[in-house]
Amino acid sequence: xxxxxxxxxxxxxxxxxxxxxxxxxxxxxxxxxxxxxxxxxxxxxxxxxxxxxxxxxxxxxxxxxxxxxxxxxxxxxxxxxxxxxxxxxxxxxxxxxxxxxxxxxxxxxxxxxxxxxxxxxxxxxxxxxxxxxxxxxxxxxxxxxxxxxxxxxxxxxxxxxxxxxxxxxxxxxxxxxxxxxxxxxxxxxxxxxxxxxxxxxxxxxxxxxxxxxxxxxxxxxxxxxxxxxxxxxxxxxxxxxxxxxxxxxxxxxxxxxxxxxxxxxxxxxxxxxxxxxxxxxxxxxxxxx
Amino acid sequence: xxxxxxxxxxxxxxxxxxxxxxxxxxxxxxxxxxxxxxxxxxxxxxxxxxxxxxxxxxxxxxxxxxxxxxxxxxxxxxxxxxxxxxxxxxxxxxxxxxxxxxxxxxxxxxxxxxxxxxxxxxxxxxxxxxxxxxxxxxxxxxxxxxxxxxxxxxxxxxxxxxxxxxxxxxxxxxxxxxxxxxxxxxxxxxxxxxxxxxxxxxxxxxxxxxxxxxxxxxxxxxxxxxxxxxxxxxxxxxxxxxxxxxxxxxxxxxxxxxxxxxxxxxxxxxxxxxxxxxxxxxxxxxxxxxxxxxxxxxxxxxxxxxxxxxxxxxxxxxxxxxxxxxxxxxxxxxxxxxxxxxxxxxxxxxxxxxxxxxxxxxxxxxxxxxxxxxxxxxx
Numbered sequence: 139x140x141x142x143x144x145x146x147x148x149x150x151x152x153x154x155x156x157x158x159x160x161x162x163x164x165x166x167x168x169x170x171x172x173x174x175x176x177x178x179x180x181x182x183x184x185x186x187x188x189x190x191x192x193x194x195x196x197x198x199x200x201x202x203x204x205x206x207x208x209x210x211x212x213x214x215x216x217x218x219x220x221x222x223x224x225x226x227x228x229x230x231x232x233x234x235x236x237x238x239x240x241x242x243x244x245x246x247x248x249x250x251x252x253x254x255x256x257x258x259x260x261x262x263x264x265x266x267x268x269x270x271x272x273x274x275x276x277x278x279x280x281x282x283x284x285x286x287x288x289x290x291x292x293x294x295x296x297x298x299x300x301x302x303x304x305x306x307x308x309x310x311x312x313x314x315x316x317x318x319x320x321x322x323x324x325x326x327x328x329x330x331x332x333x334x335x336x337x338x339x340x341x342x343x344x345x346x347x348x349x350x351x352x353x354x355x356x357x358x359x360x361x362x363x364x365x366x367x368x369x370x371x372x373x374x375x376x377x378x379x380x381x382x383x384x385x386x387x388x389x390x391x392x393x394x395x396x397x398x399x400x401x402x403x404x405x406x407x408x409x410x411x412x413x414x415x416x417x418x419x420x421x422x423x424x425x426x427x
Numbered sequence: 428x429x430x431x432x433x434x435x436x437x438x439x440x441x442x443x444x445x446x447x448x449x450x451x452x453x454x455x456x457x458x459x460x461x462x463x464x465x466x467x468x469x470x471x472x473x474x475x476x477x478x479x480x481x482x483x484x485x486x487x488x489x490x491x492x493x494x495x496x497x498x499x500x501x502x503x504x505x506x507x508x509x510x511x512x513x514x515x516x517x518x519x520x521x522x523x524x525x526x527x528x529x530x531x532x533x534x535x536x537x538x539x540x541x542x543x544x545x546x547x548x549x550x551x552x553x554x555x556x557x558x559x560x561x562x563x564x565x566x567x568x569x570x571x572x573x574x575x576x577x578x579x580x581x582x583x584x585x586x587x588x589x590x591x592x593x594x595x596x597x598x599x600x601x602x603x604x605x606x607x608x609x610x611x612x613x614x615x616x617x618x619x620x621x622x623x624x625x626x627x628x629x630x631x632x633x634x635x636x637x638x639x640x641x642x643x644x645x646x647x648x649x650x651x652x653x654x655x656x657x658x659x660x661x662x663x664x665x666x667x668x669x670x671x672x673x674x675x676x677x678x679x680x681x682x683x684x685x686x687x688x689x690x691x692x693x694x695x696x697x698x699x700x701x702x703x704x705x706x707x708x709x710x711x712x713x714x715x716x717x718x719x720x721x722x723x724x725x726x727x728x729x730x731x732x733x734x735x736x737x738x739x740x741x742x743x744x745x746x747x748x749x750x751x752x753x754x755x756x757x758x759x760x761x762x763x764x765x766x767x768x769x770x771x772x773x774x775x776x777x778x779x780x781x782x783x784x785x786x787x788x789x790x791x792x793x794x795x796x797x798x799x800x801x802x803x804x805x806x
Contacts, residue, residue: 323533326500331547331598332521341546345537422537 182398195399205383205400212380213407215298216363222302223309223358224351231313231350232343253307261368264300265291268372292374300372301362308361309354316350317343345422352419359415360408380404449476449632450511450524450601452497457506459492459658466492467658470506474634474651479625481637481645484655485681490638493655494604497636498525510601521547526600526633530607532591534579540566540590541575547598565593568627585616592624596631603628603635609644621648642682646670654678670729676802679727686733686770689804690726692718699796701742702726706765708744708790713797725802730759730773732798735783736790743790746770748783758782762789 185192199205234245252260267273268290275287290296320343328338366381373379378386380400388397457470467489474480482490495501497508498520508515508523515523535543544565548558566572569589579587588608595603605624609617625648628635639645645652646666653663654677662674673679680687694701699711700718704726712726736743746762749769758776760783763769772791776782783789793799 321531321533323529323531324535326520327527327529327533327535328546328550329500330498330520330525330527331594332550333546334550337550342535 178398178401181395182402184395184398186393186395195396196403198396199399199403208378208380208383209403209407211294211378212363212404215294215301215369215379216359216411218298219301219305219362220355220359222298223306224355226302227306227309227354228313228351231310231317231347234310234314235317249307249310252303257304257365257367258371260304261300261371264296264303264368264372268296268299291372292376294373294377297369297372297377297379300368301365304365304368305358305361308357312354312357313347313350316347316353320346348422349419352415352422356412356415359411363404363408380407449478449634451476451509452602452634452636453507453509453512454493454497455507455509457493457496457503457508459489459496459501460504465658467496467503470658470660472653472660472663474636477629477632477634479628479635479637479648479650481639481649481652482655483639483642483645483652483681486640488655489658490640490655491606492658494606494636494638497523497602498527498604499523521550521598524601525604526595526598526602527604527606528588528591528595528608530610532579532587532608532611534587534590534594536579539576539578540571540582543579543590544594544597547594551598561597565597568596569593569623584612585620588612588620589623592627596627596633599631600633603633605635605637607639608637609639609641617644618647624648646682654681656681671798673727673800676725676727679800679802684730684771686728686730687802688726688728688764688768688770690724690801692720692722692724692801694720700801702801704744704764706768707746708764709742710744710793710799711742711796712793712799712801714799714801718801718803723804725804727800727802728793729798730771731757732794733770733772733791734794735760735772735774736792737788739790740792743792744770745788745790748785748787748789751782751785753782760789762791764791 182195183191183193185194230245230249234242234249237245265272269275270287270289270291272290274290275284278284279287290299324342324346325338328342333341363379364381365379366385369377369379370382370385373382381404384397384400384404387393387400452472452474454470454472457467458465459467470493472480482493484490492501496503499508499515499518499522500520502516510523520527535546538546541562544562545558548561553561562575563572566575569592571586571589571593574582574586579590582590591608608624609620612620621644637645637648646669649666651663651665652669654661654669654674656677662669662678664672664674669678669682673682673685676687679685688704688706690702690704692700693703693709696711699713701709702712702724703709710726718724739745744764746764748760749763750761752759752761753776756776757773760772760774761769762772770791
């Protein structure tokens with residue numbers, strides 16, 4: 139008797155292939171994301187009035203030093219907030235990672251709590267904190283460290299502080315996810331080889347949490363440079379960032395093609411940063427199975 | 428003509444090993460509690476310099492806890508760990524001179540093979556040149572010099588294990604702890620690695636402790652085996668001693684295959700006990716400790732320690748062949764001696780010789796009366 143003669147069991151076929159299963163989402167995204175993006179990009183190549191193809195909007199953006207300042211200020215804000223989130227977020231994530239189960243429950247709640255509140259509410263909270271009679275100024279004056287209240291509201295520093303607090307949870311969560319994937323036996327191995335706490339951290343834990351750091355930085359940077367509510371409320375119209383510029387041009391001044399061009403520039407800036415960080419991330423792929 | 432032959436790496440390491448001829452380990456009345464649960468009670472082990480000892484037991488018996496106490500990852504509730512007769516309380520694994528090979532090897536995935544092996548040497552603060560020499564030497568020892576620039580994920584399981592062992596050996600530990608290091612390897616490779624690791628450790632003269640639940644592994648690699656069940660050591664002896672003279676019923680049933688027959692002592696004859704097996708027949712068993720006359724016992728006998736006879740005798744157990752399983756070199760029969768009681772019997776298989784048939788009447792006799800054990804049953 140030969141095994142080859144036996145009928146092979148028929149594998150039950152899914153009615154749809156995996157590609158087909160993704161169709162509804164693909165259709166949705168095409169309709170409400172891809173097409174609007176194409177329309178936006180097309181609009182950026184139009185003159186202010188009438189039809190035709192022109193690079194005038196981009197030329198106008200890059201020749202006006204005020205616009206360049208907005209671009210660099212936005213990039214600077216993104217960089218500052220990302221670095222601040224990393225500096226403040228990593229210790230929290232590390233503490234969470236080392237904590238006992240009970241502490242983890244408490245910490246999870248504390249980390250997620252801000253995310254459950256709307257950004258508008260949190261921004262108004264910061265208006266109260268940063269104001270002339272606000273928490274920070276009252277405290278500093280009360281302690282006698284300054285004589286006059288310092289100006290925090292409507293300043294770049296104020297915006298950066300508020301944004302750091304608002305996006306911090308995303309950085310913390312990304313790093314926690316990455317830390318929890320590290321095999322605890324690696325730290326034990328390092329210790330058994332004579333690696334102290336610091337060596338273990340710098341040589342093992344930190345490099346292996348790099349994927350989480352990178353994704354956290356990507357999220358925070360992209361969300362910061364495209365934030366509208368917080369910069370416009372804390373910045374109070376005196377400080378202009380890319381999203382507020384887009385709003386002013388597109389909604390207030392009704393200069394749609396110029397607003398579209400500014401949007402495209404912002405998009406390209408984000409894409410460049412995403413590309414740079416992903417390239418860095420690629421280097422870590424080698425050892426992540 | 429007088430030429431000096433350069434020493435090979437292996438020769439040189441052997442000479443080194445002879446210099447520091449291993450280190451002893453003593454566990455003195457170790458007790459450990461996790462909360463209310465007593466994980467280990469009264470663990471005493473005296474391990475000689477250069478000895479290879481296995482901690483064998485089923486999962487949850489506490490063997491990993493013993494390992495973690497030796498390495499200093501957890502502090503025992505009571506008792507002492509002594510290396511070279513010095514208490515190592517409060518010291519870390521590296522201060523104790525304990526090297527560990529982990530179950531999944533725990534290689535640093537973001538470092539090359541070279542950097543993995545160099546890690547401990549750099550942590551010690553060795554100069555660049557000395558690190559480089561030692562790493563080269565270690566990689567040559569495990570024949571991985573050509574893979575120094577690879578990452579662990581680019582290596583096979585056996586290669587990863589060699590990296591793990593050379594990384595642990597590089598810092599010249601006094602003790603080497605091996606935590607189920609072969610469980611991730613497939614069966615053929617496992618035997619090769621067992622031989623290779625045993626050879627490496629012997630060359631280095633390192634005292635080694637292997638934690639395993641695989642009795643074959645423990646039997647083939649160890650000088651002595653400590654059998655652990657429910658946080659207690661049941662026996663600490665050589666593999667053959669453990670196999671031939673199990674100290675407790677657990678050891679007897681855990682190591683190898685063994686028949687356990689409920690029986691009764693019915694007499695003494697020329698230094699041996701006459702044991703009546705419930706279900707039929709009686710046998711003579713040489714047993715060291717004294718047992719009360721008429722005591723109820725469990726008579727333990729290995730399948731290969733039974734001889735099949737075709738004629739009845741005064742000290743034979745009658746039975747009927749039920750199942751016959753040829754296993755290549757040997758053949759195993761299941762012989763029923765009572766309606767609900769069967770004995771396994773293993774015989775050498777001689778090519779061409781007639782094997783017993785199902786339903787055949789046979790009479791079983793112990794080959795060696797001293798390689799049987801009697802366990803008193805408290806009834």
